[in-house]
Amino acid sequence: MSAAAETGAGQGATVSARRVPRVLSIAGSDPSGGAGIQADLKSIAAVGGYGMSAVTALTAQNTRGVRAVHVPPAAFLGEQLDAIGEDIAIDAVKIGMLANASVIEVVAEWLRRTSVPVVVLDPVMVATSGDRLLDADAEAALRELLPRADLITPNLLELAVLAREAPAATWAEAIAQAEAVSAATGARVLAKGGHLPGADAPDALVHAASATVVEFGGARIATTATHGTGCSLSSAIATLQAELGNWTEAVDEARRWLRESLRHGESLEVGGGHGPVSHFAGLWSRGGLRTAPAPREIEADWWAGIADVRGAIDELPFIRALADGTLAREPFLGYLAQDALYLRDYARVLAEASRLAPDAAAQAFWANSAHGALVGELELHAGWLSGGGAPGALGVPGVTGGAPGAPGVTGTTGAADAGRSADPLHAAATFAAEPDATTTAYLDHLLATGARGDYAVLAAALLPCFWIYVDLGERLAAGDFGERALDPGHPYASWLATYADPGFAQATRQAIDLVTLLAADATPARREAMHRAFRASAEHELAFFAAPLAHEPAPRLARAASR
Numbered sequence: 001m002s003a004a005a006e007t008g009a010g011q012g013a014t015v016s017a018r019r020v021p022r023v024l025s026i027a028g029s030d031p032s033g034g035a036g037i038q039a040d041l042k043s044i045a046a047v048g049g050y051g052m053s054a055v056t057a058l059t060a061q062n063t064r065g066v067r068a069v070h071v072p073p074a075a076f077l078g079e080q081l082d083a084i085g086e087d088i089a090i091d092a093v094k095i096g097m098l099a100n101a102s103v104i105e106v107v108a109e110w111l112r113r114t115s116v117p118v119v120v121l122d123p124v125m126v127a128t129s130g131d132r133l134l135d136a137d138a139e140a141a142l143r144e145l146l147p148r149a150d151l152i153t154p155n156l157l158e159l160a161v162l163a164r165e166a167p168a169a170t171w172a173e174a175i176a177q178a179e180a181v182s183a184a185t186g187a188r189v190l191a192k193g194g195h196l197p198g199a200d201a202p203d204a205l206v207h208a209a210s211a212t213v214v215e216f217g218g219a220r221i222a223t224t225a226t227h228g229t230g231c232s233l234s235s236a237i238a239t240l241q242a243e244l245g246n247w248t249e250a251v252d253e254a255r256r257w258l259r260e261s262l263r264h265g266e267s268l269e270v271g272g273g274h275g276p277v278s279h280f281a282g283l284w285s286r287g288g289l290r291t292a293p294a295p296r297e298i299e300a301d302w303w304a305g306i307a308d309v310r311g312a313i314d315e316l317p318f319i320r321a322l323a324d325g326t327l328a329r330e331p332f333l334g335y336l337a338q339d340a341l342y343l344r345d346y347a348r349v350l351a352e353a354s355r356l357a358p359d360a361a362a363q364a365f366w367a368n369s370a371h372g373a374l375v376g377e378l379e380l381h382a383g384w385l386s387g388g389g390a391p392g393a394l395g396v397p398g399v400t401g402g403a404p405g406a407p408g409v410t411g412t413t414g415a416a417d418a419g420r421s422a423d424p425l426h427a428a429a430t431f432a433a434e435p436d437a438t439t440t441a442y443l444d445h446l447l448a449t450g451a452r453g454d455y456a457v458l459a460a461a462l463l464p465c466f467w468i469y470v471d472l473g474e475r476l477a478a479g480d481f482g483e484r485a486l487d488p489g490h491p492y493a494s495w496l497a498t499y500a501d502p503g504f505a506q507a508t509r510q511a512i513d514l515v516t517l518l519a520a521d522a523t524p525a526r527r528e529a530m531h532r533a534f535r536a537s538a539e540h541e542l543a544f545f546a547a548p549l550a551h552e553p554a555p556r557l558a559r560a561a562s563r
């Protein structure tokens with residue numbers, strides 16, 4: 001029967017799924033880190049569990065073999081088990097090396113009075129090196145313990161001992177032995193083909209009570225790094241069973257993880273014998289090793305990373321002339337005409353972000369921003385472009401329009417107050433101009449980012465339009481560009497007022513929080529892609545501000561250091 005064919009008969013449905021299962025390994029110590037409790041704790045963590053360990057025995061071993069075994073008094077194992085069990089709810093137990101009959105008795109007695117939902121028993125008898133890890137006279141005690149397990153995971157030689165037969169020479173014989181052991185104990189048995197000769201390394205989950213045999217195929221991986229594979233597999237299965245509550249799925253996933261770890265074992269270069277598997281290879285390659293930066297760190301880092309762009313914007317003749325009121329009307333209106341064209345498509349990209357957003361709050365935020373960019377902003381533009389005059393006055397109530405390109409704004413604008421444009425979105429003058437090369441380049445960047453469909457990267461690309469304008473507005477309002485910008489008689493007073501709009505500042509705060517949270521949760525590669533998109537948009541902002549007075553010498557960009 002294939003894994004997919006099993007219907008779930010006898011799947012151990014009593015197990016309640018737990019996101020981070022608390023898993024106890026009762027096993028021996030391998031100081032070389034490849035087998036025993038060391039392998040168990042790594043395996044439990046690697047597949048998503050919280051690992052604990054009660055040590056049955058200390059071995060002196062490395063990748064070449066076992067040199068000595070020391071078994072502390074069994075009563076001390078009992079103390080370890082009680083200390084854990086009396087304080088911590090245990091979702092699964094994995095049992096490994098038990099050393100002798102006294103140790104087995106302590107474990108059996110503890111299991112009798114402890115309710116553990118998942119018990120996986122790896123009946124460790126002899127290491128691959130040939131060294132004994134269980135006293136010969138302890139086999140009978142081990143047999144007594146077997147029915148306490150939900151799953152037993154013997155290798156080929158251990159299976160033969162448990163079945164009281166000669167080691168299986170074929171895979172079919174191994175499955176037959178596993179059926180016999182399952183029938184005798186009531187437990188599931190995982191027959192393992194690791195010690196079989198041949199190109200395949202199959203496993204089979206055998207359950208006599210439900211007459212099911214689920215086979216897991218797989219080519220043998222050519223590696224010497226097989227030390228501790230049995231320990232690692234059984235711990236991973238215990239953890240995954242506690243999480244998934246389905247033996248077939250737990251074994252399937254544990255095997256997929258083990259095979260990936262086996263493939264990377266040799267690259268660890270641990271020891272000259274049979275080295276360990278690389279328990280975290282998959283996590284290391286997929287998740288990265290460094291702790292992700294917090295949203296606030298990303299905010300500071302990205303902002304510092306465009307210090308050069310912001311500095312260059314501050315020095316632009318357009319910004320300086322806008323601030324001190326000397327900007328001629330023609331370049332100002334030219335700027336507004338391009339900004340109107342920009343906003344029309346920027347709103348489309350905001351709407352695309354809303355479409356891609358994974359939750360309702362983000363969806364509403366981007367949709368509201370798209371609406372604000374179209375309605376609030378374009379009304380303001382239309383007022384200037386159709387009438388050619390300054391709409392409204394500084395501080396007109398209800399003027400909640402943001403800066404050019406600033407979304408997230410609503411309310412009556414100066415243009416509406418001036419009554420010049422009843423329907424700005426259709427006012428011919430608003431969109432009369434052709435987009436110039438700078439506007440086209442910025443929009444191409446945003447539209448292409450939107451079309452690629454990566455929500456986080458798109459959100460990062462949209463952010464500079466909020467952030468740079470609000471920063472500029474706050475500093476203009478604070479007089480950083482000269483007192484003239486605060487003068488109600490300034491020719492562009494009502495326009496400058498929109499830069500410092502509190503509603504826009506609030507929307508910008510939301511956008512920063514949203515994007516930096518996405519970046520903190522992203523993989524390093526994705527975070528980097530977000531950062532690149534953010535930086536590119538910031539550079540487009542600079543070009544956009546420079547364009548109206550492009551004949552003036554543009555400031556040079558001295559790129560700021562960024563992480």
Ligand SMILES: Nc1ncnc2c1ncn2[C@@H]1O[C@H](COP(=O)(O)OP(=O)(O)O)[C@@H](O)[C@H]1O
Pocket residue numbers: 128154155156192193194195201202203219220221222223226228229230231233255258259262
């Ligand atoms: N070279 C290999 N390639 C692929 N899988 C392997 C290899 N060696 C062992 N395994 C797998 O590792 C797990 C442990 O098996 P095994 O080595 O038989 O047990 P033990 O480590 O208890 O002796 C099984 O899932 C087995 O199929």
Ligand SMILES: Cc1ncc(COP(=O)(O)OP(=O)(O)O)c(N)n1
Pocket residue numbers: 027028029030035036037059096097124126127128129133226227228229230231232
């Ligand atoms: C302390 C300790 N426990 C168990 C083993 C056996 O490990 P296992 O996973 O069965 O694999 P091999 O190392 O025997 O291939 C051990 N060596 N030490």
